[in-house]
Amino acid sequence: xxxxxxxxxxxxxQAHKLSQKADIDSFNDLQNSLAAAQDAFHVFIEKLxxxxxxxxxxxxxxxANLSFFDMFDxxxxxxxxxSVLEFIQPEYRAYFTDYLKSQExxxxxxxxxxxxxxxxxxxxxxxxxxxxxAESYYxxxxxxxxxxxxxxxxxxxxxxxxxxxxxPKLEIALKQMIEILNSQLQWEIIVAWIWPTENLGSPYVEIxxxxxxxxxxxxxxxxxxxxxxxxxxxxxxxTYRPFWIEDVTESSTFSRKKEALKNNIHGALAFPxxxxxxxxxxxxxxxxxxxxxEVDDLMLNLITSIGIxxxxxIQRKIAEEAKLQFSNVIAYSVNGIFTxxxxxxxxxxxxxxxxxxxxxxxxxxxxxIRKTIPNDRLEEFDELRKILLQGTMVEHFxxxxxxKDGHLIWVENAYGPIxxxxxxxxxxxxxxxxxxxxxxxxxxxTRSEERFRTFVETTREWIWEIDKIGNFTFSNQAVLKILGxxxxxxxxxxxxxxxxxxxxxxxxxxxxxxxxxKKGWVEQVMRxxxxxxxxxxxxxxxxxxxxxxxxxxxxxxxxRDVTEFKIFEKIKDEFxxxxxxxxxxxxxxxxxxxxxxxxxxxxxxxxxxxxxxAKRNSDHLTNIISDIIDVENLQIGRMxxxxxxxxxxxxxxxxxxxxxxxxxxxxxxIFKDExxxxxxxxxxxxxxxxxxxxxxxxxxxxxxxxxxxxxSTEVEGDVVRVSVSDQGPGIPEEFRxxxxxxxxxxxxxxxxxxxxxxxxxxxxxxxxxxxxxTIQYRTKAGEGxxxxxxxxxx
Amino acid sequence: xxxxxxKILLVDDDHDIHLILKISLQELPDIQVYxxxxxxxxIKIALDVHPDLILLDVMMPQMDGRATLQVIKLLSxxxxxxxxxxxxxxxxEEIDEYFKCGVADVIPKxxxxxxxxxxxxKIWENYQNKNS
Numbered sequence: 001x002x003x004x005x006x007x008x009x010x011x012x013x014q015a016h017k018l019s020q021k022a023d024i025d026s027f028n029d030l031q032n033s034l035a036a037a038q039d040a041f042h043v044f045i046e047k048l049x050x051x052x053x054x055x056x057x058x059x060x061x062x063x064a065n066l067s068f069f070d071m072f073d074x075x076x077x078x079x080x081x082x083s084v085l086e087f088i089q090p091e092y093r094a095y096f097t098d099y100l101k102s103q104e105x106x107x108x109x110x111x112x113x114x115x116x117x118x119x120x121x122x123x124x125x126x127x128x129x130x131x132x133x134a135e136s137y138y139x140x141x142x143x144x145x146x147x148x149x150x151x152x153x154x155x156x157x158x159x160x161x162x163x164x165x166x167x168p169k170l171e172i173a174l175k176q177m178i179e180i181l182n183s184q185l186q187w188e189i190i191v192a193w194i195w196p197t198e199n200l201g202s203p204y205v206e207i208x209x210x211x212x213x214x215x216x217x218x219x220x221x222x223x224x225x226x227x228x229x230x231x232x233x234x235x236x237x238x239t240y241r242p243f244w245i246e247d248v249t250e251s252s253t254f255s256r257k258k259e260a261l262k263n264n265i266h267g268a269l270a271f272p273x274x275x276x277x278x279x280x281x282x283x284x285x286x287x288x289x290x291x292x293x294e295v296d297d298l299m300l301n302l303i304t305s306i307g308i309x310x311x312x313x314i315q316r317k318i319a320e321e322a323k324l325q326f327s328n329v330i331a332y333s334v335n336g337i338f339t340x341x342x343x344x345x346x347x348x349x350x351x352x353x354x355x356x357x358x359x360x361x362x363x364x365x366x367x368x369i370r371k372t373i374p375n376d377r378l379e380e381f382d383e384l385r386k387i388l389l390q391g392t393m394v395e396h397f398x399x400x401x402x403x404k405d406g407h408l409i410w411v412e413n414a415y416g417p418i419x420x421x422x423x424x425x426x427x428x429x430x431x432x433x434x435x436x437x438x439x440x441x442x443x444x445x446t447r448s449e450e451r452f453r454t455f456v457e458t459t460r461e462w463i464w465e466i467d468k469i470g471n472f473t474f475s476n477q478a479v480l481k482i483l484g485x486x487x488x489x490x491x492x493x494x495x496x497x498x499x500x501x502x503x504x505x506x507x508x509x510x511x512x513x514x515x516x517x518k519k520g521w522v523e524q525v526m527r528x529x530x531x532x533x534x535x536x537x538x539x540x541x542x543x544x545x546x547x548x549x550x551x552x553x554x555x556x557x558x559x560r561d562v563t564e565f566k567i568f569e570k571i572k573d574e575f576x577x578x579x580x581x582x583x584x585x586x587x588x589x590x591x592x593x594x595x596x597x598x599x600x601x602x603x604x605x606x607x608x609x610x611x612x613x614a615k616r617n618s619d620h621l622t623n624i625i626s627d628i629i630d631v632e633n634l635q636i637g638r639m640x641x642x643x644x645x646x647x648x649x650x651x652x653x654x655x656x657x658x659x660x661x662x663x664x665x666x667x668x669x670i671f672k673d674e675x676x677x678x679x680x681x682x683x684x685x686x687x688x689x690x691x692x693x694x695x696x697x698x699x700x701x702x703x704x705x706x707x708x709x710x711x712s713t714e715v716e717g718d719v720v721r722v723s724v725s726d727q728g729p730g731i732p733e734e735f736r737x738x739x740x741x742x743x744x745x746x747x748x749x750x751x752x753x754x755x756x757x758x759x760x761x762x763x764x765x766x767x768x769x770x771x772x773x774t775i776q777y778r779t780k781a782g783e784g785x786x787x788x789x790x791x792x793x794x
Numbered sequence: 795x796x797x798x799x800x801k802i803l804l805v806d807d808d809h810d811i812h813l814i815l816k817i818s819l820q821e822l823p824d825i826q827v828y829x830x831x832x833x834x835x836x837i838k839i840a841l842d843v844h845p846d847l848i849l850l851d852v853m854m855p856q857m858d859g860r861a862t863l864q865v866i867k868l869l870s871x872x873x874x875x876x877x878x879x880x881x882x883x884x885x886x887e888e889i890d891e892y893f894k895c896g897v898a899d900v901i902p903k904x905x906x907x908x909x910x911x912x913x914x915x916k917i918w919e920n921y922q923n924k925n926s
Contacts, residue, residue, distance in 0.1 A: 577883075581853065584882035585808065588904035592814035599908045606817050613810040666855075 051122070053139040054131050059083045059100070062131055071143065073115040084139070087112050089119060100126060100137060109144065121148045146298070153302040156184055160306055164313045168320075173313065174208035177306075181285060182210045189215055189265065189286035191222055194314055195279070202226055203281065213288070214263060221259040240279060242271035242303055247290040260286075267291035271303040273311035275318070280311050336411075336432035339418065342389060344369050344381075347427065356411065356434045358404030372401050374408060384415065391417050391425040398435065410439040460560070462538070465545060467554040470495045470511055474556075482538065482561045484531030500529050518552040520544050525562060537566040582624050586617035593617075631759045634766040641684040641770055645794060648720050649676040651685065652711055655692030659700065668703040670696065670711065677713035679720040680794040687767045688791075691775075694760035695724040695787045702728030702785070715793060719773070723788035730781040739777065740765045764789075799918045801826045803845035805836040805862065806880065807854045815849065818907035822915070833857030837865055840872050847918060849901075852881035852892075860895055867896050876921045878914070880905065 045052050051068035053061055064079050072087065085093045089111040099108055107125045114120060122141040129138045159180045167173040174190050181187040189209040196204070205226040207219045245268040248254040249261045260266070269291065270284040283306070330337050336353030338346055346369050349361040357364075357372050364371075373381050377399055387394060394415040400408050412433045417425035456463050456476045462483075465474035472490045479485055483498060490498070499507045507526065514521060520543035530536040542557030593610035596602065602610070633639045656670055663670050681688075699709045703726045710725045731739060740761050761775075768775045773791040804815050804827060812829045819827055828843055830836035834857055840848065848866070852859035859879055866872045876898035881888075884902040892900050899917045901910070 581882050584903055588882065589808065589810040589814060591904040592811070592818070592907045596814065596817050596907050600817070602817065609813055610817065613813055617810060 048140075050143060051141040053084060053137075053141070054129075055084055055100070055137040055139055057135055057137075059085055059097070062136055068141070071114065071120065072112065078115070089113060099124075109148075112141075120145045149298055152184055153298050156180055157302055157305050157309070161309050164309055168317075170206055170314075170317060171208070174206055177310075178208045178210055178285075186289065187269070187285040187287050188213055189218070189284075191284040191286070192281060192310070193226065193284070194281040195275075215265065216263070217259040218256060218263040218265055218286075221256045225255065240272055242269065242295075242300060244269040244291055244295050246292070248286070264288050269295065269303070271307050273307040273314065275311050275315050280314055283307065283310060336430075336434070338369075338430050338432075340369055340428045340430065342426050344385065353432060356403075356409065356432055357401065374400055374402050377401075385428075388415055388417050388428045389425050391419070393417065401432075409434060410436045462559040462561075463557070464559065465554060465556045466495050468515055468552060470554075473554065482559070483528060483536060498528050500527065500535070503527055514542075514555070515552075518544050518546075520555055520557070525566075535563070536561060537563045579624070579628065583621060586621045586624075589617040590614045590621070627759050627763065630763045634763060639766065639770060641687060641767075643682050643684060645680055646683050646685045646688070648679050648681055648688075648713060648722060648791070651683075651688045651692055652676055652713065652722065654685075654689045655696055656711070658689070658693050659696040662697060663700050663709070666700050666703065667705045668700045668707045668709060670709045672711040673713060677715055677720055679713075679715055681720060681771070681791045682794055683771050683791065684767075688771070691764040691767050691789065692722070692724070694764045695789075698760060698787070699724050699726035699728070699785075702726055704728070716790075718792055719790040720793045721788050721790045723786050725784060725786040727784045730783060730785055731777070731779040733781075736779070740775070797846065797922060798824075799846050799915065800824060801828065801843060801845040801847075802914070803828045803830065803836060803840055803843070803848045805830045805833065805848065805854070805859075806851035807831050808851070811851070811880075814907050815910070818910045819914075821911040833859070833862035833865070836862055837869075837872075840866065840875070841869070844871070845875060847898075847914070848875055848877045849880055849914075850877050852879050852883060860892075863895050863897060874925075876918070878917060 045063075046065050048065055049067060051071055052065040053068060054063035056062050060081050060083050061079050064074075064076070068074075069076070069079070079087075085096060088096050092110045095108075096110055107123050110122055110124050112120050112122055121144050123144045124142075125140050127138045127140075129136060131138075160177055163176045163180065164173055167176060170192075174192055178187060178190040181190070189207070192206045194204045194206070203226050205223055207215075207222060209215050245251045245254060247266045248268045249257055249266055251257060254260065254268070265286045265288060267287040267290050268284065270282055272279055272282055274280050283303075330350045330352075333350060333352045334355075336356040337348075337350045338353045339348045341347055346364045346367060349359070349364050351361075354360055359372070370378065370381070380399065384394060384397070394413075397413045397415065399411060399413065401411050403409050412435045414431040416429045416431075418427040418429055420426035459476070460478055460481065462478040463474075463476040464472060464479070467473050471492055471494050473492075475487050475490055477487060479487060479490060483490075485498075495511070496504050496508055503526075520541070522541050523539055524542075525537055525539045528536045528538050538559045539562045540557045540559040542555040545553040545556050547553050590613075593614040597607060597610050597614075630639065652672065653676075656672065659670065696709065696711075703709060707727045709727075710723075712723045712725075714721045714723075765775050768789045768791070771791050773789055775787065775789040777785055777787045779785040799822065802819060802825060804812055806812060806815070806829075809831070812831075816827050816829070819825055828839050828845060830839050832854060836848070836850065839845075850859045850862055854862075857865075859881065863877050863879075866875065866877060877896075879892050879897050879900045880903060881892075881900065882903040884900065889900055898921050901913060905913075
């Protein structure tokens with residue numbers, strides 16, 4: 001403005017063609033004008049919005065305008081005649097003096113001190129001019145304090161942004177951030193509270209500080225606070241606004257006051273940052289000096305901007321981390337993961353896919369996925385593509401694919417459409433699981449299950465499961481055959497129910513013992529009660545049932561009916577006892593006779609009688625032993641027959657001759673038909689006599705005294721039938737089905753009328769069958785029995 | 795003073811045993827031996843001759859040794875006669891059962907006919923001592 005004034009005066013002079021030689025009027029006019037201009041200039045300076053000074057040559061202030069007084073809060077008496085250097089920060093004083101003397105018409109910046117000691121930055125321009133007739137300096141000042149602060153704060157923000165964009169590590173970023181904030185703003189400690197998304201869980205805390213300060217206690221308390229996250233930064237979390245504490249050691253609300261005091265921490269400023277437009281955390285700044293300056297709009301702008309930038313930084317870091325994790329997941333996944341474009345061209349291909357399909361990423365990316373699809377699956381794939389292009393996801397899709405080396409693999413795929421930026425499904429992501437071995441295992445499991453089920457359903461063994469209290473939880477069909485119950489009948493019922501009442505206590509104790517030990521049993525024979533009330537001996541193996549978490553659940557077992565075996569055992573025991581008696585009886589006679597013969601003086605007659613006795617008994621013994629041998633041979637199918645053409649009549653007569661002595665002994669009479677058949681058969685004479693003798697001796701032993709046995713022969717068609725009838729008690733009902741079995745005798749008590757080996761009928765049946773014939777009987781209780789055999793006649 | 799053993803009744807369904815027993819018992823002086831082939835016959839003869847001792851086979855048709863013994867014990871005129879079982883069935887439990895039935899002693903089959911007379915004598919004497 002001053003320039004402008006001067007310029008106008010100059011122009012005025014030129015316009016009026018004035019010169020130093022101009023007339024005096026004109027010159028007076030000019031002087032008047034100048035004085036007017038000077039007045040105007042003074043008024044202008046006085047009222048200028050920025051401070052202005054006029055200095056004497058010795059730096060003392062000749063004049064200061066209103067703005068100067070206002071801004072610096074001085075009174076004229078503080079200022080007038082005082083050296084200007086008094087108002088300039090000492091370090092700028094020399095420079096100011098130089099600047100003043102250099103007379104360069106330029107601007108420079110100086111820091112001035114207000115009465116309240118506040119420092120202002122001014123851009124200063126100095127011009128040399130006359131003042132009240134003396135040479136003096138016009139000092140015009142422009143307050144650039146705010147501008148400078150703005151520049152400084154912008155610089156800080158710029159450095160932070162630059163730093164954040166190039167520093168991947170949060171720890172280092174914070175360290176650098178506090179260095180930046182320290183250099184200009186004297187902050188010394190930075191604490192970042194980073195909340196996991198959705199404000200769940202404890203915050204993550206990172207602390208950084210400038211060098212050479214000890215904040216161990218404070219840092220520890222801060223980290224602890226993060227763990228007990230309820231206390232954290234309540235103010236900001238509720239207001240979303242920055243706040244500051246002049247001196248935390250004097251604050252009544254600051255929770256880490258004690259540790260702050262210990263580490264000499266006083267000033268504090270905290271502000272929020274954002275992640276995805278939500279409060280993402282808080283940054284706290286601390287320093288050892290109390291907070292004295294005003295937190296002005298500029299500072300608030302700065303921390304808001306830092307909050308925004310830091311929020312972006314954290315967001316970016318989380319995204320980068322997630323991306324890294326995701327790419328690691330893809331890289332390390334055992335699943336094949338690849339992407340396809342709309343035409344089925346492979347765009348990406350992870351190591352998992354390489355392993356499953358055999359194709360390397362570089363071999364397949366850019367080519368069609370069709371080369372991994374067997375021909376008969378191409379149509380299926382095209383259908384799938386259509387569905388995907390509609391934006392629909394396809395999961396658990398089991399299909400077959402081709403390995404690079406040509407073999408088929410089973411895969412389970414999940415197809416997810418990937419949209420282009422305009423929301424249209426343009427690509428697909430495919431997650432592949434190789435289920436070839438799983439499929440094979442499943443097939444094998446299914447087969448094995450099938451096998452097991454068939455086995456369980458068809459086996460004659462009774463397979464069952466009971467729970468810990470003995471209730472049936474499973475049974476196969478065999479229970480019907482073994483115990484006479486349907487599966488449904490026994491399910492849920494207690495096993496004790498299937499024992500005889502008198503056995504239940506004993507069985508309950510036994511089961512309890514196994515239950516307590518949680519241990520099964522082996523080859524345990526138990527007596528069960530069949531549904532029809534009869535006894536049923538069952539041999540069981542059982543193992544304990546244990547759940548996946550090792551809890552005892554009961555028993556699983558397999559049982560078989562050993563009733564027949566039990567009966568057989570009994571019969572065998574009886575047989576052995578009987579055979580031993582049968583052998584002992586003749587032995588007693590032989591032994592007795594021989595002992596007497598050797599050791600006694602005997603009459604000739606006695607000697608003869610004893611020898612006869614010994615001989616007869618040894619013959620009997622021989623018969624018994626040959627019976628037993630016959631049975632042995634029959635058992636292993638080794639009996640040999642000497643087939644001859646023989647007359648059936650001769651067989652009958654020979655047998656009668658042999659049995660007559662016994663019949664007489666038992667006072668039984670043997671009658672035969674007057675005319676016996678003359679029919680011939682192809683047979684072993686001695687064996688057929690043995691059969692007849694057997695039938696006769698049976699008839700004799702079951703005949704009452706004075707009883708009559710009748711023998712008859714008949715020819716009917718191609719067979720000849722020989723019958724032996726007695727007047728005995730008849731065969732007991734329950735004994736009939738087993739009559740031809742080995743070791744069987746209807747009455748095994750010592751009352752038996754006639755001792756036999758219990759093998760006769762069994763031997764007879766085998767002999768007749770060996771001749772291509774049959775042997776049968778008719779019997780009626782109290783009236784007698786007829787045994788008859790039929791042989792093919794010649 | 796002990797009674798002298800004079801009459802013995804042999805009961806066995808086997809003729810051969812009769813023969814051997816008879817020859818064996820010839821050793822005993824002045825002894826009268828009676829024989830029966832069945833329990834029924836034994837009772838009849840016993841009631842008739844009142845033997846001093848009965849040698850009774852256990853396994854016989856129809857009425858066996860135990861049944862015969864039972865009848866003997868029921869008949870007051872015979873109940874005091876000592877009865878010795880002759881049997882091949884000499885399991886411990888079987889012997890216990892015989893004694894329960896009231897048998898004086900048991901001689902197992904096969905027996906030694908040479909020492910039999912002495913065995914019978916001993917049993918007879920024991921029985922006499924016990925019942926005197």
